[in-house]
Amino acid sequence: MIHDKKDLAEYILFDNSFAKDKSRQKYMKRVHDTEYFISKYLVYLRKQEYYINTAGLNAFKKLLALYYERKKHNLGNELGFYIGPNCFKKGLTIYHHGTVIVNPAAKIGTNCKLHGNNCIGNNGTEDNNPVIGDNVDIGFGAVIIGDVTIADNIKIGANAVVNKSFLEPGITIAGVPAKKVK
Numbered sequence: 306m307i308h309d310k311k312d313l314a315e316y317i318l319f320d321n322s323f324a325k326d327k328s329r330q331k332y333m334k335r336v337h338d339t340e341y342f343i344s345k346y347l348v349y350l351r352k353q354e355y356y357i358n359t360a361g362l363n364a365f366k367k368l369l370a371l372y373y374e375r376k377k378h379n380l381g382n383e384l385g386f387y388i389g390p391n392c393f394k395k396g397l398t399i400y401h402h403g404t405v406i407v408n409p410a411a412k413i414g415t416n417c418k419l420h421g422n423n424c425i426g427n428n429g430t431e432d433n434n435p436v437i438g439d440n441v442d443i444g445f446g447a448v449i450i451g452d453v454t455i456a457d458n459i460k461i462g463a464n465a466v467v468n469k470s471f472l473e474p475g476i477t478i479a480g481v482p483a484k485k486v487k
Contacts, residue, residue, distance in 0.1 A: 306358060306391055313355045319396040319416075320347040339384065339402040346386055347397060349377035354390045393417055394439075401445070414439035414457065422446045428468065435467075438474070462486070
């Protein structure tokens with residue numbers, strides 16, 4: 306969770322780390338590539354989190370939190386993203402635009418990778434949300450729903466539907482419903 310300006314700078318530095326080459330960023334901005342806009346979305350998300358977490362009774366910081374929430378939502382509507390604040394620890398990487406929906410109550414560890422068209426949330430009948438460990442790679446189209454726990458260093462295959470917990474670290478899961486494949 307972001308508690309101060311140092312944390313904010315660290316989170317922004319580690320998010321979408323594949324897109325940190327300055328000359329590449331300038332090129333992506335010039336050609337209006339989605340990689341640039343995904344990076345901007347993550348900056349808005351992190352600034353929203355910072356101002357929410359540090360506002361206290363400060364009305365100006367509360368206003369800035371709303372400002373960055375609006376910027377994030379406007380860009381998110383174009384990219385197809387809805388990610389609530391304070392879900393992801395640092396190191397979030399989103400590789401592609403397309404639907405990415407994350408319930409604000411979900412908790413995801415450091416260095417999570419999303420490949421696009423992902424849904425992380427409750428199962429529609431309960432309010433329990435996933436808890437996902439560190440270094441989890443979530444494949445294109447994968448869905449993680451319900452009261453599930455995913456251990457560290459797990460790879461989730463494309464189009465997998467994860468509706469039960471996987472507590473063994475370092476495995477690969479895939480399928481509908483997901484099961485251990487490696």
